Amino acid sequence: MKNRRTWKRHESEVAALMGGKRQPCTGGHHADVLTPCFAVECKARTRLPEWLKDAMAQAVRSATEGRTPLVVLTEVQQGRRAERFVLIRMADWLDWHGGNIPATTNIRQDSIPGAITGHCGEEADK
DSSP states (O other), X not given: OOOHXXXXXXXXXXXXXXXXXXXXXXXXXXXSEEOSSOEEOOOOOSOXXXXXXXXXXXXXXXXXXXXXXXXEEEEOOTTSOOEEEEEOXXXXXXHHHOOOOOTXXXXXXXXXOSOOOOOTTHHHHO
């Protein structure tokens, strides 16, 4: 994503959703967004690969009541330990971790299941 305003807006929206703060681009190595629990690297693309969207759609169809759909991506190379990445929809992440849904985002309020409450570690302390 080459348009500077577009990626700045994307990072600001993610920060607002996650209850974090966008970090200005000052050079060096740092996260785009910091929350109390997460260092977030934001990537915006005009289109995501169809196979990735298909994998998430399959996980959504397979998720029975009370289960959160996830996609686990694995990079396998002979002679090396597999590296795995977990992909979750933002609405599901917010349901698990809490967050904010500002009116300026494209996320519909009714697309977030359940109440958006809690912050990092809150549930574990109870």
